[in-house]
Amino acid sequence: DAPAAGKACTRFDLEKETELRFEVEAGEAAEQVELELVTGMAEVFGSELNRNKKYTFGPGSKIAVFTWQGCSVSLYGKPEVAYVSKDTPMLLYLNTHAALEQMRKQAERDNERGPRVMVVGPTDVGKSTVCRLLLSYAVRVGRRPTLVELDVGQSGLTSCLAEVFSQRCEVNRKASVGGCIINTCGWVKGSGYQALVHCASAFQVDVVLVLDHERLYNELKRDLPHFVRVVLLPKSGGVVERSKECRREARDEKIREYFYGFRGMSYYPFSFEVRFSDVRIYKIGAPSIPDSCLPLGMSQDDTQLKLVPVTPGRDLTYHVLSVSSAEDGEDSARKGIVESPVCGFIVVTNVDTQTQVMKVLSPAPRPLPRHTLLIMDIRFMDMK
Numbered sequence: 001d002a003p004a005a006g007k008a009c010t011r012f013d014l015e016k017e018t019e020l021r022f023e024v025e026a027g028e029a030a031e032q033v034e035l036e037l038v039t040g041m042a043e044v045f046g047s048e049l050n051r052n053k054k055y056t057f058g059p060g061s062k063i064a065v066f067t068w069q070g071c072s073v074s075l076y077g078k079p080e081v082a083y084v085s086k087d088t089p090m091l092l093y094l095n096t097h098a099a100l101e102q103m104r105k106q107a108e109r110d111n112e113r114g115p116r117v118m119v120v121g122p123t124d125v126g127k128s129t130v131c132r133l134l135l136s137y138a139v140r141v142g143r144r145p146t147l148v149e150l151d152v153g154q155s156g157l158t159s160c161l162a163e164v165f166s167q168r169c170e171v172n173r174k175a176s177v178g179g180c181i182i183n184t185c186g187w188v189k190g191s192g193y194q195a196l197v198h199c200a201s202a203f204q205v206d207v208v209l210v211l212d213h214e215r216l217y218n219e220l221k222r223d224l225p226h227f228v229r230v231v232l233l234p235k236s237g238g239v240v241e242r243s244k245e246c247r248r249e250a251r252d253e254k255i256r257e258y259f260y261g262f263r264g265m266s267y268y269p270f271s272f273e274v275r276f277s278d279v280r281i282y283k284i285g286a287p288s289i290p291d292s293c294l295p296l297g298m299s300q301d302d303t304q305l306k307l308v309p310v311t312p313g314r315d316l317t318y319h320v321l322s323v324s325s326a327e328d329g330e331d332s333a334r335k336g337i338v339e340s341p342v343c344g345f346i347v348v349t350n351v352d353t354q355t356q357v358m359k360v361l362s363p364a365p366r367p368l369p370r371h372t373l374l375i376m377d378i379r380f381m382d383m384k
């Protein structure tokens with residue numbers, strides 16, 4: 001616990017079923033804010049707070065401290081905003097948890113599997129927060145639900161994940177009864193919508209929670225089988241819309257944490273050279289072509305998941321690359337790359353086309369554990 005000495009302290013007394021919302025200023029120079037529960041009971045996104053313990057929140061955090069019974073809390077430091085709201089959908093979220101818990105109990109009794117829940121909605125409606133809340137509540141009553149984070153743009157991969165999850169449920173009864181909570185990205189139109197419908201069937205979901213989007217709710221009710229329960233839930237007024245800029249900063253911060261550590265825990269990443277000839281770099285996904293131009297027997301999914309070899313050049317600089325766990329090897333291994341998990345990430349910090357060498361930042365020392373690298377659009381400029 002960092003000492004809060006010298007920081008301004010503001011005390012808030014919260015009535016039952018209200019929440020204190022606060023935001024910490026974004027940007028690297030911004031000061032952290034500490035939170036302390038002084039009396040009563042409170043939780044942050046479903047995780048219960050310990051009394052008289054200081055919780056630190058870094059730049060850009062947007063937090064709600066909710067209390068079922070009433071409490072008082074202190075904030076140390078200068079939050080950008082801090083206010084108490086009586087208007088929250090927490091009771092509806094708790095009821096949702098209670099309904100899921102009933103389903104788990106029934107699954108336990110009948111030796112069946114627990115609920116598989118998919119949370120959908122546009123960006124910035126609190127999908128991740130609702131997932132976190134439902135997971136925390138489930139864990140607090142002794143369940144072991146699985147969180148599935150889906151980038152639904154790539155439906156082939158998700159089918160694959162669904163299979164892995166089903167296999168796990170077959171061997172692990174607790175995981176099976178706990179069910180899963182699937183978070184999705186905010187893409188809800190056109191092929192994004194198709195991907196959601198695809199995921200719902202791949203994972204055989206029983207419940208779809210639609211956050212704050214009536215049309216999506218109606219469409220899913222129309223297109224999903226009748227035994228799937230589709231529920232419309234309001235978003236919380238506290239959910240803050242994040243600008244592109246803000247999302248980028250949050251992502252940069254996550255990447256920095258990956259390499260350099262967080263919350264007082266420092267990591268010391270390695271920097272070393274990698275010869276072009278020692279690695280194979282691919283991009284996943286060829287540009288999409290109209291259905292009518294696809295070769296016979298090929299679907300749009302095939303192009304989306306196609307591996308395109310990338311010739312290393314200066315434009316690789318600052319790109320984040322994932323190191324695929326696929327076995328090194330020639331064409332036979334290539335097939336497995338898309339389905340293989342990644343072992344970790346590296347960033348290209350410099351490229352020398354003359355000597356055919358690139359310098360990388362890596363969490364582990366050389367040599368790279370595998371030699372198949374996948375490039376993504378994400379870049380990271382290391383300012384340390």
Ligand code: ADP
Pocket residue numbers: 021022061062063064122123124125126127128129130186236237238239240
């Ligand atoms: P989505 O997954 O739909 O994009 P998130 O769940 O990530 O949305 O929520 C967006 C932001 O709003 C997050 O920074 C989250 O911490 C914040 N947030 C969510 N609920 C509340 C609330 N009740 N009060 C204050 N901030 C909140």
